[in-house]
Amino acid sequence: MKTLNHPPSEADLPALKARALNLRRKMMAMASGKGEGYIAQGLGMADCLASLYFHEMRYDPDNVGWADRDRFVLSTGHYSIAMYAVLAEAGIISPSELPSYGLNGSRLPMSTFDETPGVEMVGGSLGHGLGQAVGMAMALRLDGSPARVFCEFSDGELQEGSTWEAAMGAATFKCDNLVVLIDCNGIQADGPVTVRIEPVADKMTAFGWETREINGNDMDALVGALAGAREKNGKPKAIVMRTTPGFGIPTIMARDRAHFVRIDNSEWDALTQELEKENG
Numbered sequence: 001m002k003t004l005n006h007p008p009s010e011a012d013l014p015a016l017k018a019r020a021l022n023l024r025r026k027m028m029a030m031a032s033g034k035g036e037g038y039i040a041q042g043l044g045m046a047d048c049l050a051s052l053y054f055h056e057m058r059y060d061p062d063n064v065g066w067a068d069r070d071r072f073v074l075s076t077g078h079y080s081i082a083m084y085a086v087l088a089e090a091g092i093i094s095p096s097e098l099p100s101y102g103l104n105g106s107r108l109p110m111s112t113f114d115e116t117p118g119v120e121m122v123g124g125s126l127g128h129g130l131g132q133a134v135g136m137a138m139a140l141r142l143d144g145s146p147a148r149v150f151c152e153f154s155d156g157e158l159q160e161g162s163t164w165e166a167a168m169g170a171a172t173f174k175c176d177n178l179v180v181l182i183d184c185n186g187i188q189a190d191g192p193v194t195v196r197i198e199p200v201a202d203k204m205t206a207f208g209w210e211t212r213e214i215n216g217n218d219m220d221a222l223v224g225a226l227a228g229a230r231e232k233n234g235k236p237k238a239i240v241m242r243t244t245p246g247f248g249i250p251t252i253m254a255r256d257r258a259h260f261v262r263i264d265n266s267e268w269d270a271l272t273q274e275l276e277k278e279n280g
């Protein structure tokens with residue numbers, strides 16, 4: 001079992017980048033042959049998940065329900081493909097389950113469900129992740145646990161009032177055991193984010209959060225921001241991540257409508273080869 005809240009050792013950036021590539025490979029394998037899926041968001045989040053699960057977070061893959069584990073709350077349930085990739089890479093679920101992604105009766109539905117080991121929240125209805133993460137952070141503190149809560153949510157969810165209510169609550173209740181990673185990928189379903197949400201970082205700061213803004217596809221920036229967010233100073237921490245949907249595969253990055261990517265069965269092999277060529 002890993003030691004809780006032991007300051008993580010120096011980040012091994014090449015190893016973390018190799019993990020991120022493995023996550024992208026797993027996602028491509030899960031989606032290929034299905035013709036469609038939320039692959040672009042997953043590819044965009046791979047670096048963030050690698051930095052969390054292989055550097056920053058404390059958990060025990062052999063004891064998923066360990067009470068003092070750090071929690072990862074994925075608010076955007078439709079990003080499940082990324083969640084399953086990292087759970088398999090971390091040894092929490094078996095990689096042999098991954099091909100069942102999105103199939104009837106699978107433990108890996110296209111939108112997250114909390115019966116999947118390692119999934120902390122039922123996803124699907126957007127705008128609820130931050131509120132639940134704030135509740136978890138407060139409950140852990142009441143229990144005297146040193147665990148922290150890491151919550152991902154999206155730019156689309158910044159248009160929902162429930163997100164801002166939760167943001168105010170976290171600051172009011174001084175949840176310094178909470179770190180949010182806001183995936184600002186610039187899209188919301190089939191187009192750009194419609195309601196003006198910027199300046200996101202300034203707004204989070206105004207709401208009482210300690211805020212950092214980074215390129216969410218830069219591993220060095222990710223580990224630096226996570227290290228900066230460890231301080232117990234009475235403030236919740238926000239990391240505003242600018243990510244690129246489809247990161248790692250230029251053909252997918254170039255797609256205009258990247259939210260729910262439709263890819264012909266004949267195209268997957270070429271795209272997987274592109275991933276290896278660009279990053280292998």
Ligand SMILES: Cc1ncc(C[n+]2csc(CCOP(=O)(O)OP(=O)(O)O)c2C)c(N)n1
Nearest residue numbers: 041124125126154155156157187188189259
């Ligand atoms: C409460 C709620 N409203 C609408 C939807 C339908 N919906 C699914 S994904 C999505 C896009 C939301 O934007 P974002 O979370 O930024 O996702 P991205 O397009 O970046 O994947 C929407 C509107 C939903 N799942 N939940």
Ligand SMILES: [Mg+2]
Nearest residue numbers: 155156187188
């Ligand atoms: Mg988005």
